Amino acid sequence: MAGFFDRVSKVFQAEANTAVARFEDPIKLTEQGIRDLKGNLTEAMTSLAQVKGVSIRLKKEAEDEKRRSADYERKAMTLLQRMQSGDLDKTEAERLAAEALRLKAEADARAASLSQDFTEQERMSGQLQTKVDQLRRDIGRYDNELITLRARAKTATSVKKINQHLAGADSSDTIAMLERMREKVEEEESLAQAYGELNAAPKSADAEIDRALAAPAADTQDSLADLKKRMGIGG
Numbered sequence: 001m002a003g004f005f006d007r008v009s010k011v012f013q014a015e016a017n018t019a020v021a022r023f024e025d026p027i028k029l030t031e032q033g034i035r036d037l038k039g040n041l042t043e044a045m046t047s048l049a050q051v052k053g054v055s056i057r058l059k060k061e062a063e064d065e066k067r068r069s070a071d072y073e074r075k076a077m078t079l080l081q082r083m084q085s086g087d088l089d090k091t092e093a094e095r096l097a098a099e100a101l102r103l104k105a106e107a108d109a110r111a112a113s114l115s116q117d118f119t120e121q122e123r124m125s126g127q128l129q130t131k132v133d134q135l136r137r138d139i140g141r142y143d144n145e146l147i148t149l150r151a152r153a154k155t156a157t158s159v160k161k162i163n164q165h166l167a168g169a170d171s172s173d174t175i176a177m178l179e180r181m182r183e184k185v186e187e188e189e190s191l192a193q194a195y196g197e198l199n200a201a202p203k204s205a206d207a208e209i210d211r212a213l214a215a216p217a218a219d220t221q222d223s224l225a226d227l228k229k230r231m232g233i234g235g
Contacts (some may be wrong), residue, residue, distance in 0.1 A: 027150055034142050041139060044132045051125045058118035065111035072104035 076097040083093030 027146070027153060030142075030146055030149075034139060036199050037135065037139050037142070041132065041135050044128065045116035045133060048125065048128045048132055049119060051128055055118060055125050057123055058114050062118055065107045065114060069104045069107035069111060071105060072100045076100035078102065079230065200233035 079088060079097040082088040083090050083097075088096075184216045190231065
């Protein structure tokens with residue numbers, strides 16, 4: 001009997017381990033997939049930070065060139081004003097003013113180019129930010145789903161194991177053992193009753209004689225006199 005239950009238990013254990021393995025493999029793969037996504041998110045955030053850094057630098061450089069352009073224009077105007085007031089030679093003032101305007105034009109060109117690069121970087125940054133945000137949301141959703149599925153997998157495995165035990169257990173063996181125990185108890189009860197009846201049965205003749213002999217002396221003499229009287233024996 002014990003050997004049978006041991007074999008059944010081993011079968012259930014093997015099937016339960018197989019079920020757990022079927023659940024654990026996809027779970028482990030999913031966990032690895034989420035770890036990979038988190039690695040991708042880290043890389044994407046690093047790239048996003050770099051793109052934003054370039055964008056900030058381009059914006060600053062464009063603003064610097066615009067200020068430089070405005071400064072060259074102010075200097076050209078100042079040169080012409082001093083020429084007009086007679087503080088500077090006309091030829092020299094116009095040459096320097098023209099040079100200032102040339103430098104202003106170069107600054108304007110650099111500012112325009114930097115502004116265009118900044119706009120492109122901002123566009124790329126926006127696209128990358130959208131992807132990073134979406135990836136972060138996906139990872140959060142996958143994490144929550146994994147937690148739920150892991151709990152459901154454990155529950156399903158436990159329920160399956162219990163159902164397998166309940167389905168595979170043979171109640172007839174238990175009932176047979178209970179019947180044998182009942183028969184044994186009834187047999188013991190019958191023997192106890194029989195011994196009780198034996199103790200209550202009449203005693204043997206020897207036992208009765210011994211009991212009479214053990215009676216008080218007066219009772220014995222009375223019995224003897226009565227016996228002699230009935231037998232016609234005098235004295």
